[in-house]
Every structure is written in C-alpha cells, then in structure tokens.
Amino acid sequence: MRFAEAWRVAIDALRANRLRSTLTMLGVIIGVAAVVVLVAIGTGTKQQIEQQVEGLGSNLLIVLPGQVSLGSAPSVSRMDLSDVDAVSKIVGDRNRVAVTVASGETVAAGNVDTFATINGVIETTPQVFVRSLARGTYLSRSDVDTSRRVAVLGWRVAKTLFGERDAVGQQITIAGVRFRVIGVFAQLGQSLGVDRDNEVHVPITTAQRLLGTNRVDGIAIKAPNREEINDLSARIIAELGRRHPGTEFSAVTQEQILGVLGDILGVLTGVLAAIAGISLLVGGVGVSNIMLVSVRERTKEIGLRKAVGARPRDIGVQFLLEAVLLTTLGGFIGMGLGIGAALVVAALSPVPAAITWWSLALAFGVSAAVGIIFGVVPAQRAGRLDPVVALRTE
Amino acid sequence: MTAALLARDVTREYALDGVTVPALRGVSFTVDAGDYVAIIGPSGSGKSTLMHLLGGLDRPTTGTLEIGGRDVSGLDPQDLAKLRNETIGFVFQSFHLLARTSAVDNVALPLVYRGMRASERRRRAAAMLERVGLGHRLDHRPNQLSGGEQQRVAIARALVTDPQVLLADEPTGNLDTRNGQAVLALLEALNGEQGVALVVVTHDNEVADRAHRKIVMRDGEIVPAS
Numbered sequence: 001m002r003f004a005e006a007w008r009v010a011i012d013a014l015r016a017n018r019l020r021s022t023l024t025m026l027g028v029i030i031g032v033a034a035v036v037v038l039v040a041i042g043t044g045t046k047q048q049i050e051q052q053v054e055g056l057g058s059n060l061l062i063v064l065p066g067q068v069s070l071g072s073a074p075s076v077s078r079m080d081l082s083d084v085d086a087v088s089k090i091v092g093d094r095n096r097v098a099v100t101v102a103s104g105e106t107v108a109a110g111n112v113d114t115f116a117t118i119n120g121v122i123e124t125t126p127q128v129f130v131r132s133l134a135r136g137t138y139l140s141r142s143d144v145d146t147s148r149r150v151a152v153l154g155w156r157v158a159k160t161l162f163g164e165r166d167a168v169g170q171q172i173t174i175a176g177v178r179f180r181v182i183g184v185f186a187q188l189g190q191s192l193g194v195d196r197d198n199e200v201h202v203p204i205t206t207a208q209r210l211l212g213t214n215r216v217d218g219i220a221i222k223a224p225n226r227e228e229i230n231d232l233s234a235r236i237i238a239e240l241g242r243r244h245p246g247t248e249f250s251a252v253t254q255e256q257i258l259g260v261l262g263d264i265l266g267v268l269t270g271v272l273a274a275i276a277g278i279s280l281l282v283g284g285v286g287v288s289n290i291m292l293v294s295v296r297e298r299t300k301e302i303g304l305r306k307a308v309g310a311r312p313r314d315i316g317v318q319f320l321l322e323a324v325l326l327t328t329l330g331g332f333i334g335m336g337l338g339i340g341a342a343l344v345v346a347a348l349s350p351v352p353a354a355i356t357w358w359s360l361a362l363a364f365g366v367s368a369a370v371g372i373i374f375g376v377v378p379a380q381r382a383g384r385l386d387p388v389v390a391l392r393t394e
Numbered sequence: 395m396t397a398a399l400l401a402r403d404v405t406r407e408y409a410l411d412g413v414t415v416p417a418l419r420g421v422s423f424t425v426d427a428g429d430y431v432a433i434i435g436p437s438g439s440g441k442s443t444l445m446h447l448l449g450g451l452d453r454p455t456t457g458t459l460e461i462g463g464r465d466v467s468g469l470d471p472q473d474l475a476k477l478r479n480e481t482i483g484f485v486f487q488s489f490h491l492l493a494r495t496s497a498v499d500n501v502a503l504p505l506v507y508r509g510m511r512a513s514e515r516r517r518r519a520a521a522m523l524e525r526v527g528l529g530h531r532l533d534h535r536p537n538q539l540s541g542g543e544q545q546r547v548a549i550a551r552a553l554v555t556d557p558q559v560l561l562a563d564e565p566t567g568n569l570d571t572r573n574g575q576a577v578l579a580l581l582e583a584l585n586g587e588q589g590v591a592l593v594v595v596t597h598d599n600e601v602a603d604r605a606h607r608k609i610v611m612r613d614g615e616i617v618p619a620s
Binding site: 002005012016300301303304305306307308309310311312313314386387388391 | 446449451452471472475476478479480484486490492494495503504506507508509512551555
C-alpha cells in the first residue's frame with residue numbers, strides 16, 4: 001500500500017469519530033502545552049536573570065573578603081581605602097575601580113521617611129556599573145575627597161520622599177545627618193532579588209564617617225576585556241593577601257555567577273518539563289487505549305482488507321499512522337496553545353516566559369514518539385488478527 | 395493445464411479450550427479454470443472452513459492445497475495476502491463494504507494493496523462497476539444503495555483484480571428472491587464471459603442446482619451428491 005493512501009485512510013478514520021479523536025488528542029494537547037509553557041517560563045526566568053547580571057555592566061570582577069560561595073554570609077571586611085588605591089595601581093586606571101561600603105539606614109525628608117541601602121562609593125561608579133541618572137549629577141571626585149554631604153537617590157527613594165516633585169537641590173537626612181540631593185537615578189528594577197531603586201549613593205568618605213568605620217565592603221573592577229579578567233583577578237587577590245596576611249579574598253566574575261545560577265535554573269526547568277512530561281505520558285496511554293478500542297470496533301474492516309490482499313504490515317501501518325496522526329496533531333495544537341499561554345503569562349504577569357525553538361521541537365518530537373510507542377501494540381494486534389476470525393465478527 | 399483450485403486429503407482441526415475439533419476430515423477435489431461449482435451442506439458441515447481454505451484465508455492442518463497452482467502450505471501471512479490479492483475474489487453474504495467509502499473506492503480497495511496509482515485504480519473500478527450495471531452509482535455510499543446494488547458492488551470489487559477464482563459465500567443469503575436471482579445471473583454471466591472459476595458456497599439447493607457441479611459436505615467430509 002502506498003504511504004499517501006495510508007495517510008488518507010488514517011485521516012478518514014479519525015474524522016469518522018470526531019468527538020472521540022478530539023478527546024483522545026486532548027490528553028496530548030494538554031501535555032504538550034504544559035511542556036511548552038513550563039519550559040518557556042524556566043527559560044524566560046533564566047534569560048531575565050542573565051540580563052540582570054549582564055545589566056550590571058560588562059567584564060566585571062567583584063572582589064570580596066572571605067570565601068565566596070552563593071548563599072554564604074559575607075565575612076566582615078578588613079579592606080580599607082588604601083586597598084582601593086593599591087588595586088587601582090594594579091588595574092592602572094582609577095576609573096575602572098568602584099568601591100562600596102553599605103549599610104541600611106533611615107532616610108528622611110520633612111516628615112516622610114523610608115529605609116534605604118546607603119552605599120558609600122567613589123565617583124567612578126557610573127563608569128564601572130551601568131547606572132544612569134534621571135536628573136541632576138553624580139558624585140564628583142572632590143565630593144569624595146572632601147567628604148561632602150551630598151547624595152544621589154535611587155528612583156524609589158526619590159519617589160517615596162518627594163513624590164512627583166524634583167528631588168535635586170532638596171535636603172534630606174540620613175541617620176539624622178543632613179545631606180543635599182544632587183541627583184536621582186533612572187529606574188532600574190531588581191537585580192537578583194535586590195531592589196536597586198532603593199539605594200542612596202553618598203561619597204565613601206562621608207559614609208565611613210557616618211558609620212564610624214574605615215572599612216570597605218567590596219571592590220568592583222571593570223576589566224578592559226574578557227581575556228584580562230582572570231589575570232587581573234589573580235594579581236589583585238595576591239596583592240590583597242600580601243597586604244592582609246591571614247585573610248582570604250575571593251573574586252567572582254559575572255560568568256561564575258551566571259554559571260551557578262544557570263545550573264540551578266537548568267535543573268528547575270528540567271524538573272518542570274519532566275512533570276509536564278508525565279501528563280504527556282498519560283495522554284499517550286489514552287491514545288493507546290482508544291486505538292485498542294478502534295481495532296476491536298473495526299475488526300470486520302480489518303478482516304475484509306486482509307481478504308482482498310492487505311498484508312499484516314499494511315494493517316499495522318494503517319493503525320500506527322492513525323495513532324501518530326492523533327498525537328502529532330495534538331502536539332501541534334498543544335504547541336499553539338502553549339505558545340499562546342506563554343505569551344499571555346509573559347504579558348499579564350511578572351513571570352517572564354520565552355519560547356525556545358528546542359522546546360517546540362522537543363514537544364513535537366515527543367508527541368510523535370508517544371504516538372509511535374503507544375500505537376505499536378494496537379497496530380501489531382490489528383496486523384496479526386486472523387482474517388477468518390475477523391470476517392466472522394459481527 | 396493447472397487447476398484453479400486443488401485439494402488433496404485436506405484436513406483442518408481447531409483447538410478449542412485444549413480440545414481438538416476436526417472441521418474437515420480429508421477432502422479432495424479440483425476446480426478447473428472457468429468451472430462453476432457449488433459447495434452445499436448444512437451449517438456445521440465444514441463448508442465455511444473449506445471456503446476459508448480455498449480463499450487462502452487459512453491453511454490446512456494436513457494435506458495439500460493449491461490455489462492458482464501454488465501450494466499454500468509453505469506460505470507465510472505476507473505471501474498468502476499477495477496470493478489472495480492476485481488469485482481470489484471474495485463475495486460475502488453480508489457484502490462487507492466499507493461504510494464511509496464510495497462504491498468506486500470500495501471496488502478499488504484490492505488495487506490499493508497492489509500499490510496502484512489512484513487514477514488507474516479509479517479507472518479500473520469505474521469500468522468494473524459499469525460492467526455490473528452500476529456505472530451511474532460510482533460515488534454513492536453503501537447506505538445509499540439497495541441490498542442488490544451493494545452485492546453488485548461487492549462482485550465488482552471481487553473481479554477488479556482479474557482473479558482466477560470467485561468465491562461466493564451465500565451470495566444471495568441477505569437478498570430477496572428477485573435480487574438474489576439477479577446477482578446469481580450476474581455471477582454466472584461473468585463466469586461465462588471472463589472464464590473466472592466460480593465457487594458458490596450455499597445451503598440452498600435451488601442455488602446449488604444451477605452450478606455445473608455440486609460438492610456436498612456433511613460432517614467435514616464430501617459425500618456423494620444425492
């Protein structure tokens with residue numbers, strides 16, 4: 001029997017039982033749609049986090065005291081501003097080095113107050129990280145050198161304290177000390193769960209005096225290019241180790257952060273896809289079940305086809321194609337539904353979703369495979385039917 | 395010249411719940427090309443079993459059975475299917491037409507399993523329907539045809555492959571007398587014109603008497619015609 005003919009017969013058979021075919025397909029449709037949506041959400045989340053990490057700036061190296069691993073509490077820093085100068089010397093460009101000492105403090109303007117992260121920084125921050133101002137100016141070198149009480153507010157801090165009014169030029173207090181607002185950051189959103197619009201940048205010298213410390217929490221270096229990151233990292237850690245014997249320092253790159261996060265999210269996406277895969281499997285069992293019913297119902301037809309010369313293989317192929325047609329058609333519809341649902345989720349909820357071609361290819365491939373796997377047994381049963389018995393069936 | 399059908403000491407036993415039941419106890423006869431034979435006997439006489447064997451739907455337990463000159467004992471299900479397709483045409487009591495399929499596609503069905511192109515299949519099937527007087531009903535479905543017409547579609551399907559033997563199992567059983575006569579007349583005409591051997595299985599003496607030769611079955615054996 002020609003293949004095209006077998007397809008025609010399979011399509012006819014499915015059309016003969018439209019409601020049943022649709023209900024059988026529903027299992028596969030739901031399974032495939034679930035795989036597509038969940039993989040899209042997993043992938044979207046991963047992409048969003050990658051964007052956030054990359055959005056910090058490019059070729060970044062972050063130096064922290066202590067052993068750094070994701071989730072561990074940071075050690076108390078023993079670095080100070082002289083270490084920053086030493087690192088700047090290694091890098092050879094002060095503009096490529098940023099620094100921070102951070103603390104949570106109450107920020108107030110008039111009778112409104114809010115709790116914000118105070119970052120003591122130097123004027124190079126916008127050159128190292130991606131930060132842009134909505135209004136005013138950023139800190140200058142002389143602000144840092146002379147410990148001026150000036151502040152640049154994060155978008156949310158400015159909005160909380162001043163609403164729609166222009167914050168630039170206004171007075172605020174940080175932990176009770178008066179500061180003048182010289183700039184407001186553009187809105188940035190979250191990075192790795194940290195609200196970056198809830199920051200206030202002040203000169204590090206001012207911050208250290210405010211906090212009664214001379215420590216520096218972390219140093220960030222923007223390498224000139226990707227190739228130099230590792231070399232730079234080794235030289236900086238060696239230098240800091242020499243300056244602070246007995247203290248360990250570590251440097252993490254964006255790639256390392258992405259690597260760890262990517263692994264976690266990869267596993268998560270895999271687990272989600274596997275759970276959705278189970279529903280696809282259940283759909284496959286449904287297909288198998290219905291195909292067995294179909295073989296039984298059409299025993300007479302099978303007998304007749306055999307009598308006029310159909311070989312066992314011809315009958316087997318006919319029923320196998322029917323099962324594959326059911327699941328691939330269901331797969332296509334499920335893909336469409338899954339894409340639609342993913343787009344709706346991405347548009348209407350904060351959960352990101354990204355459709356990837358491989359998840360579509362996988363879902364389609366699996367649904368076709370399900371058709372073959374779960375169609376084989378009914379097809380073999382049909383092919384092996386004894387024509388004498390089949391013809392006698394009424 | 396080889397016989398269209400040749401049976402020599404053919405037996406067929408069935409195993410039912412571990413008990414061996416003989417359905418045929420050693421049957422020998424030949425049907426020559428163009429012959430017209432009736433196999434007659436009461437139900438349980440083994441005539442249906444014999445028909446299944448003669449049609450290549452089943453193989454004998456012992457003995458030799460040749461269909462179109464080929465011994466079926468060594469044939470596997472694939473070969474048997476090919477042999478049926480090329481050598482045998484079946485006509486059943488209950489027509490066995492595919493319900494959702496037009497007359498012309500029903501007739502063309504055996505040609506599907508020859509891998510023939512659709513246009514050629516349709517041409518041959520239409521010509522065959524024309525021959526059985528249904529040239530005006532090509533695209534009707536079985537439920538739009540009378541019983542007599544349905545059986546004529548089935549006859550056209552049996553003959554479209556140009557077989558050596560036409561096996562008709564109670565071809566008039568589901569028809570009224572007039573339509574039954576017409577179907578028999580058509581089968582006999584085709585037997586005469588195309589030289590296809592005609593074997594009619596029946597329990598009806600009136601039908602059997604029209605054949606050139608009668609094979610009378612009783613309890614799995616051929617008994618002399620009374």
